[in-house]
Amino acid sequence: MLTTVYALLYYVAFAVFAGGIAWRVYEYAKTPQPANIVTTPAPVTRAGVVWRMFKEVLFFESLWKSNKWIWIFAQLFHASLWLILVRHARYFIDPVPALVVLAQPFGKYAGLTFVLGALGLLARRMFVARVRYISAPSDYLMLLLFLGIGISGLSMTFVNPVDIVGVKAFFLGLMTFNWQPLPGSPALLIHLGLVALWMLIFPFSKLVHAPGVFFSPTRNMVDNPREKFRPVPWMPAVSEVSFDPPHGTRK
Amino acid sequence: MAEDYKVIEELTTEEAQTDPLYVPEPVDGASEHIRSFPAAAEFEEKLGYPGERPANWQEVALNKMDELRGKFRSFRLFLDICVKCGACTDKCHYYMGTADPNNMPVGRQDLLRSVYRRYFTLPGKWFPSLVGARDLTEEVLDEWYTYYFQCSECRRCSVFCPYGIDTAEITMAAREILDSVGYGMKYTNEIIGKVFDIGNNLGLPKPALQSTLEDLEEEIEEDTGVPVRLPLDEPADILLVTPSADFFAEPHIDGLIGYAKVFHATGAKWTLSSYASEAANFAMFIGSYENMRRIALRIRKAAIDLGVKRIIIGECGHAWRAAYQFLNTLAGPCDFLDPKYPVPQHICEYTWDAIQAGKQKFDKSQNDHIKLTYHDSCNVARASRMGDYPGGQFDIPRNIIKAVCNNFYEMPEGTTREATLCCGGGGGLLTDDIMEIRKKGGSPRMKALKQARDEYGVNKMAAICAICKSQFTKIMPDHGFAVDDIMSVHQLVSNAIILPGSEQEKELMEEQTEERADAAE
Structure with missing residues (x-):
């Protein structure tokens, strides 16, 4: 029964997650950006833009300029998340690739820094009046969701180990449509339930900042409006327009 | 400062008066009374906008919002991806100068984002209060008019946003929506x-x-x-x-x-x-x-x-x-x-x-x-x-x-x-x-x-x-x-x-000759 519920939950969650993100990306890709509105100073070559985006996405360059505290917590949070994701790949791939084996010890402790980062962000949200003002209940709940995922995960790593061989069998079974029983540890059920919830809300929430940042026109455009002509797709060409009449021709 | 302007306690300290980047604590409604004159009908019409607010203005405004998110990726994306991290909150000179939280870049964006969420996103349709979504009412429209005309579209916030969200893009869209229901600004539109x-x-x-x-x-x-x-x-x-x-x-x-x-x-x-x-x-x-x-x-x-x-x-x-x-x-x-x-x-x-x-x-x-x-x-x-x-x-x-x-x-x-x-x-x-x-x-x-x-x-x-x-x-x-x-x-x-042949050239040459003469002596 439990296995069936979680199996179905994960099929649905994955479909919503992948389909939803694909839909968002499609929306952003098809919506035109008529004028070049890059925030300057900006790179004047495509390669320069790739470098700018690289610094932005991995090192949060703008956030660094902006606020060191947010930067520290955000880096703790996101860098840890990457390590955790890589480490978790071992539950979905057999045999486990070398990179994932390598990430294992770091990934374990990344759980701690992940929770620390989330707590830092939560503290700012609660105690900095400006940030509190702009926070909706969903902004707090999002952080609590991450804390729930992180703490339930840590409890399995450091307090009550679960049958991870069984967990891996369950997920490999899901992927090959050959269901295997899910171990019944409460921490595991909470952990997996919250992760599924995270996947379900991802495409409908601010979490779309992850794919979205790549589409940000103030960051991803080359500073070349004088060199490259970009017509407005929904306006007639300049050859088809009429001009205001010269002045003095009317009363 | 001057005459009968609203005094904000926060901004009267020595530090607030001298530090150019001083960041006050937010004071609700600190600049809500500052409103420019709206444009008269004839000036709205000259620009292709309705002179009077249409009876179905909510529908018109929301249609305009829908149209704009299809025409401008910036608008659609920026409304979606803000994570409310707070990086921009201390970057706007109008916030620094008034302490009104609606002048924080994200605060200003949220005036419109809250409405966008209510009508164009699933969570906003299903759980409005959870995600800070709200209906488009007359008060909201007035609030837009007040605060979107307290933004100079200077893009300082966009430099500091980790996603490059540019409040100017939201302000421009908001003003276009206001104009679409005949609620434009006198100064800009007359000009x-x-x-x-x-x-x-x-x-x-x-x-x-x-x-x-x-x-x-x-x-x-x-x-x-x-x-x-x-x-x-x-x-x-x-x-x-x-x-x-x-x-x-x-x-x-x-x-x-x-x-x-x-x-x-x-x-x-x-x-x-x-x-x-x-x-x-x-x-x-x-x-x-x-x-x-x-x-x-x-x-x-x-x-x-x-x-x-x-x-x-x-x-x-x-x-x-x-x-x-x-x-x-x-x-x-x-x-x-x-x-x-x-x-x-x-x-x-x-x-x-x-x-x-x-x-x-x-x-x-x-x-x-x-x-x-x-x-x-x-x-x-x-x-x-x-x-x-x-x-x-x-x-x-x-x-x-x-x-x-x-x-x-x-x-x-x-x-x-x-x-x-x-x-x-x-x-x-x-x-x-x-x-x-x-x-x-x-x-x-x-x-x-x-x-x-x-x-x-x-x-x-x-x-x-x-x-x-x-x-x-x-x-x-x-x-x-x-x-x-x-x-x-x-x-x-x-x-x-x-300029060649100018009085200044002559003077300069005379001066130089004198200097040379002085040096020779």
């Missing part, structure tokens, strides 16, 4: 109408322009003994399009004299146009591509009619953005111009090229009574470039200044270049009916200027933006400066340039 009717923001018809230019020619000749021309509607190689304030206001007009002298000294064949007698494009402020294009097309037509090879834009911040980022898109391609030159060029690029060519003579001592600082105008800094490398927009004006002026000092770090603070009057706010927001929004810049004064004895500030210059003549007197302590960059050029 756009004037451009359509007469050709420029100030409403100067051709005869007035003509006589102004003739007066200036006389003035220059009296001053220098050289007949420098300011041609209007004459066939030429260069079309100069400049903000109409350059024909009228101080210190703008001294900048225009500077351009004329540089053109004269370089032997350029240039002209102004009475049809395209305005570089400003206030339609950008209200986010209206249709109206922005109508104004931009004037430059195209004038360039074709006058048979010019290149277009040069005078000193103006948002006009330089409208030209640099929008002219090609809205009125291009300009393949009838000489491909050797970028389209368009900035007057500072032209002057700096001339200085680098080394053929111009300058007497820098003419500016020795000045201890100068330079104000980077927002649109020049964050929405354009000069020269061929990123950041040329910061260096080229400074290079010019240093070539004509001996005493130059920077304002404090964090208030210049890409982090420059707005003058407080940009984005269509340069109207006396909202002087309170202009003065409060300009206060961070004023504090930075006063630091430069206290540290280096700075007594003048130069800028290359018509709006900045007008704004500073209004707010600098509150801070112990004179009305004419704000200068055009080309005014400094004008002071120092030695």
